[in-house]
Amino acid sequence: MTRGDPPDPRDATHAPDARELFLGFLRIAVSGFGGTLPFARREMVEQRKWLTAREFTDILAICQLMPGPNICNMSFCIGARFAGLPGVVASFVGLVTVPCIIGISLTWVYLTYGQFPAVSGMLRGISAGAVGLFIALGIKMAWVERRSPFMLIFAALAFVGAGLLGLPLVAVILGLAPFSILASWRWAK
Amino acid sequence: MTGRGSLTDVVVQFFLISFLAIGGANAVIPELHRMAVENHRWMTDTTFADLFAIAQVTPGPNVLLVTLIGWYVAGIPGAIGATLAMCVPAGAMAFAMSRVSHRFRDAPLRIAIQRGLSALTIGVVLASAWILMQASDVNWLCYAVTAVSVAGSLATRWHPLWWIGFGAALGAAGLL
Incomplete structure (x- = not known):
């Protein structure tokens, strides 16, 4: 054009x-x-x-x-x-x-x-506030999917793997993606 | 700002990490932290949290954290190298995909893949928050600021900068 x-x-x-x-x-x-x-x-x-x-x-x-x-x-x-x-x-x-x-x-x-x-105190405050925005973003994204239990289960598994256990992200995604895609193929509306 | 690490390391690391950034740059924060703090020991936890804070108060794309890590490690070449390594290969792939995907817009398999990956993205966003909270919330008042910010952004439609500004004001006053 x-x-x-x-x-x-x-x-x-x-x-x-x-x-x-x-x-x-x-x-x-x-x-x-x-x-x-x-x-x-x-x-x-x-x-x-x-x-x-x-x-x-x-x-x-x-x-x-x-x-x-x-x-x-x-x-x-x-x-x-x-x-x-x-x-x-x-x-x-x-x-x-x-x-x-x-x-x-x-x-x-x-x-x-x-x-x-x-200055360092201000940066600490900014980080603390911004972390809250991240948590809220995750909660909002999860809330949108509240009627799809399989998505919440896989979200929880990814959180445990990448967050609580600190596993490498590539392992978490490659390990879970085949199952989450299969689940959404079977159960997604 | 040079000498903390090699430019080659920076470019190769960010090139590899870019392929994990499914759902956006925020998805790789746990991996950036592993790379910069634990594996290469380019910076401390505190510096990582501070660079994150600076990236948050600067307008622009979230990829800025990558630019700042690149700059901290290898100066201006590091900043440019990290940004290009993170964006260019992925952007070219996205463009190629946009040309094929258009044909499969309503295909069930495409939708299943997208939904399946979106589920993981939600968990990874929360994992990023968890890791950043460990790095940046050093006392109970910091946790309180985080809690106010969570509650505020869920309960109001105020601009997100208000919650960041609230934390900044308390911190500048020496309370945190």
Whole structure:
């Protein structure tokens, strides 16, 4: 698709070029505190109309199924779809550059001034609060599946293996995946 | 910030770990911890928890923790190498998959695989929380902040940054 194509009147999506991809993923990155996906959906579906809601969900499903950070996978799929390899580079660089610069600067400040009690105390407080967000995220994900006992059982097994027992993640996933997939094949609605 | 480890080690380790990141970068936190603290001894538990805290307060993708570990171990080349090793092979695979998977969108086997892996993802998210809690909650007040944050995010629709800010304020005041 190029900019010269007539817009489809049913969903009126707009195909971005490499420059728009770069700026779009940059906006997603800098607004994404505590997870970028809600902001990605807002930017790409609601505000810029690059994708329909259905297309967004389909691409996200694949990116979650495949290994790798979800939003980085999305930058590859969406960049390639609209502008080929230059689109991939524009999307990915737009996504990671500014957060990396901010994060490394903050780490440098921490390593230089981290011995001050106020700074180390603040980081402890941030960690403690953020750990709570993780626990809540896990609980919310489990709550969605409350009617699928097999999913909760496999979630519990994965938690025991990777968390309580501290086993390598590859062993936990490769050991449990065949059974969890079999179970969902038999019992999923 | 150089000399804690070799760039090659960083790139190879993150390349391998990227294939375990099913469901997102948060899924590999237990593995990152094993690699950085236990196997290679690149950093202490406390440093790992602090880098996690910094990654949480920086806007952007969750993969930032990987960038910061890379930087801590092998400087700027480590940061770039870790980020690319984590994202590029996986991203290329996701793109290839997106082209084939479209044809099987409603196939029962595809749905079964996705549901089966999602179940494991839930457990791994909670395992990440467990490991981070061991690394970062050093006294009962830290556990109390974590508990408030869990309750707050389940019971309200407030922005998550409020709960992080609550912990930061108590910590900066010297209470934690």
